[in-house]
Amino acid sequence: MILQLPPTMATSLLLGLSLLSLCLFIVRRQRKAPFPPGPSGIPIIGNVLQLPVEKEWLTYHSWAKQYGDIVHVSAFRLHIVILSSETAILDLLDRRSAICSDRPLLYFAGELVGWKDIVPMCAYGARHREHRKLLKEALAPIALGEHHAMEEEKTLEYLRRMNQTPKEYAEHIEHLVASIIFEISHAYTVTDRDDPMMKLAVQANNEFARGTFPGAYLCDVFPIMRYIPEWTGIRFKQDAREFRKTSEALRDDAYEKIKVQVRNGTAKPSFTQRLVERNPKPTPEEESIYKWTSVAVYGAGADTTLSAMASFFVAMSLYPQVQERAHAELMKVVGPTRLPGFSDRPYLPYIEAMIQEILRWNPVAPLVLPHKLIQDVIYRGYYLPAGTTLLANSWAMLHDPEIYPSPLEFKPERFLRSATRNPKLSAEQGTMLNPDPRRYAFGYARRACPGQYLAEDVLYIAIVRTLAVFHIGPGDKTKTVDDVEFVGLISHPKLLDCVLSPRSTEAVSLIPGASIAAAASSV
Numbered sequence: 001m002i003l004q005l006p007p008t009m010a011t012s013l014l015l016g017l018s019l020l021s022l023c024l025f026i027v028r029r030q031r032k033a034p035f036p037p038g039p040s041g042i043p044i045i046g047n048v049l050q051l052p053v054e055k056e057w058l059t060y061h062s063w064a065k066q067y068g069d070i071v072h073v074s075a076f077r078l079h080i081v082i083l084s085s086e087t088a089i090l091d092l093l094d095r096r097s098a099i100c101s102d103r104p105l106l107y108f109a110g111e112l113v114g115w116k117d118i119v120p121m122c123a124y125g126a127r128h129r130e131h132r133k134l135l136k137e138a139l140a141p142i143a144l145g146e147h148h149a150m151e152e153e154k155t156l157e158y159l160r161r162m163n164q165t166p167k168e169y170a171e172h173i174e175h176l177v178a179s180i181i182f183e184i185s186h187a188y189t190v191t192d193r194d195d196p197m198m199k200l201a202v203q204a205n206n207e208f209a210r211g212t213f214p215g216a217y218l219c220d221v222f223p224i225m226r227y228i229p230e231w232t233g234i235r236f237k238q239d240a241r242e243f244r245k246t247s248e249a250l251r252d253d254a255y256e257k258i259k260v261q262v263r264n265g266t267a268k269p270s271f272t273q274r275l276v277e278r279n280p281k282p283t284p285e286e287e288s289i290y291k292w293t294s295v296a297v298y299g300a301g302a303d304t305t306l307s308a309m310a311s312f313f314v315a316m317s318l319y320p321q322v323q324e325r326a327h328a329e330l331m332k333v334v335g336p337t338r339l340p341g342f343s344d345r346p347y348l349p350y351i352e353a354m355i356q357e358i359l360r361w362n363p364v365a366p367l368v369l370p371h372k373l374i375q376d377v378i379y380r381g382y383y384l385p386a387g388t389t390l391l392a393n394s395w396a397m398l399h400d401p402e403i404y405p406s407p408l409e410f411k412p413e414r415f416l417r418s419a420t421r422n423p424k425l426s427a428e429q430g431t432m433l434n435p436d437p438r439r440y441a442f443g444y445a446r447r448a449c450p451g452q453y454l455a456e457d458v459l460y461i462a463i464v465r466t467l468a469v470f471h472i473g474p475g476d477k478t479k480t481v482d483d484v485e486f487v488g489l490i491s492h493p494k495l496l497d498c499v500l501s502p503r504s505t506e507a508v509s510l511i512p513g514a515s516i517a518a519a520a521s522s523v
């Protein structure tokens, strides 16, 4: 059937199409260079149908093999460039960090729910610099030293819980991480799993994960949907209203309590208390910065550290020889009559190497977080327009067999130092067998993780004390590394079924107040 149009409509249509072609022609002419190579997409929607929604880093890695270390894809008008080599990442994210450090704004999670003000999502500029200045001061190694005694104390509580109910080890790790972080951020003591602050924070984290899951909210992809009014019953607006209540409660509740405590002179020392005390009459903008910075410590620190701890348990259950070597180092350096602490850390190179291997083997953020370009760039002859989302595939580098031989294997010894210098590495890294993975695992330049040292402290103390007292075995001996599933933007290994058993009644007797009877029944 041939469509018959009235002559006036046909003329308008023709005119419209000619104008569109002219615009496209002008835009193409203005573009001084081609986009980087990448899979070809469909007109208007681009590569939307090819974009992966899980284990994105694997698809991006295979694209890099096909098209090279800078790959271009698009989703409607959004340009995405995936960087898969150290040269490309450093050239853009590091050397051009002044124009590559913005974040893309997600309409649902950022604008509607309000997460756009939390540090990891906030736009690059004066406000972001202020957030980072405050965090840097509080999370520098020298400031973190003050928390070591508290962290050792919290791990005793964790060991007691572990001894009592070892099957609930996943909850115990979550509780440990939350209780250390809330102590630092708000001097708040987390009680049990029904603790209101912890419940609120876990709920916020879950909602954040749901709200930022690629493609979960189509209003991020189809801007037209933003104009649909809520009374139509459209789901995303209702979800946004609910999630916003959580994000605002997390931002305000604890902060307001500390303000009252500071006024009454009853506030205990904490990151938030210092912010309030230092500037008793902040402007609304300053107060908003303080609130979101204190929320960021939990918001950005808990889920990430938890993911690394989960990888530790998975690795120990899959690689018993690594666990025994780490335990043997502990027994040699610390001995069986006391628990290891922070003062032992310089003398435990194998444990230190194991922490690095955890961060390499299952990077917590395989694609770090998306950076956004704020200015047009011509790079290697390719055109990257302002607004392009830049994704650094850290996973690809941490699993490059040229840099880390047998990359899927969990091998802490790759980070021990050798007697001779490795000619492929810099003078600083020269005697390491493989380069330090932390330079890829914690992100880049002006957006690099400010919580790295805190994360490493928590991982260290939790790991040495777990290993000193417990043996971690596989729940199901048939499971292999291929059975580990990684889910989410913050890549959580789905915990394999581990079995925790005390190494001996002597080991359990090192935990003050622990029930030896509980231990004896499971030894």
Ligand code: HEM
Pocket: 119, 120, 121, 122, 132, 135, 139, 296, 297, 298, 300, 301, 302, 304, 305, 308, 359, 364, 365, 368, 369, 370, 371, 441, 442, 443, 444, 445, 446, 447, 448, 449, 450, 451, 452, 454, 455, 456
């Ligand atoms: C093993 C644990 C952790 C890992 C692997 C990790 C990794 C990362 C990565 C990859 C980024 C993005 C960097 C980029 O976009 O280039 C990031 C950002 C961030 N991390 Fe961490 N992180 C961890 C723990 C923590 C902790 C404990 C804190 C506590 C404060 C924290 C606070 C932040 C903040 C505030 C940002 C946003 C920085 C910004 O956008 O300027 N992280 N982290």
